[in-house]
Amino acid sequence: MSMIRRATRNPLHVLLLSILIACGRSEHPTEEHPRPEPPASINIDGRYLRAWVAAAEAHRAIPDLTAKQRQLDHYMFQFSEDQDRIHILLIPKLSPDTFVTGGQTPEGRAARYEVDKKTYRVTAQTFFE
Numbered sequence: 666m667s668m669i670r671r672a673t674r675n676p677l678h679v680l681l682l683s684i685l686i687a688c689g690r691s692e693h694p695t696e697e698h699p700r701p702e703p704p705a706s707i708n709i710d711g712r713y714l715r716a717w718v719a720a721a722e723a724h725r726a727i728p729d730l731t732a733k734q735r736q737l738d739h740y741m742f743q744f745s746e747d748q749d750r751i752h753i754l755l756i757p758k759l760s761p762d763t764f765v766t767g768g769q770t771p772e773g774r775a776a777r778y779e780v781d782k783k784t785y786r787v788t789a790q791t792f793f794e
Contacts, residue, residue, distance in 0.1 A: 713744050715785045716751040720778035723787045724755060730774060739772040750779045750788065 725735055733739065734757075743754040757773025775793040780786065 712782065713751060716744075716753060716778075716780035716782075717742075719780050719785050719787050720753040720755075723778060723790060724776060727774070727776075734773045746782070749782055751782060753778045753780065 721737070724730075739758055741756045741758060743756065745752045745754075755773065755776045755778075757775055777789075777791040777793075778787050779789040781788050
């Protein structure tokens, strides 16, 4: 448990741990419980992970987010890029009985981050109201 607690302090570790859990992999397979084959592989370019760390730190620094809205498992993520920037869109998940207008929900806040490909610093934030 303490390893998971330590891993969740770093956004990159959270992302990698989430991928391991989603693929059904055990960190420490045994003969009784061998590591199962993942149902599908997910390939993520290292540049996207570096950009994600910058965007996650910027998102967590938003002062008016609730503790629930800071939890990464309440979001879907979309990556795209142009010549100079990587764009990361955070889309809050909705429970089936939730109806909202705008970009903020009880579970999260929709935002787009632009990260410079050379410096991996956030150059723009857009929030959807």
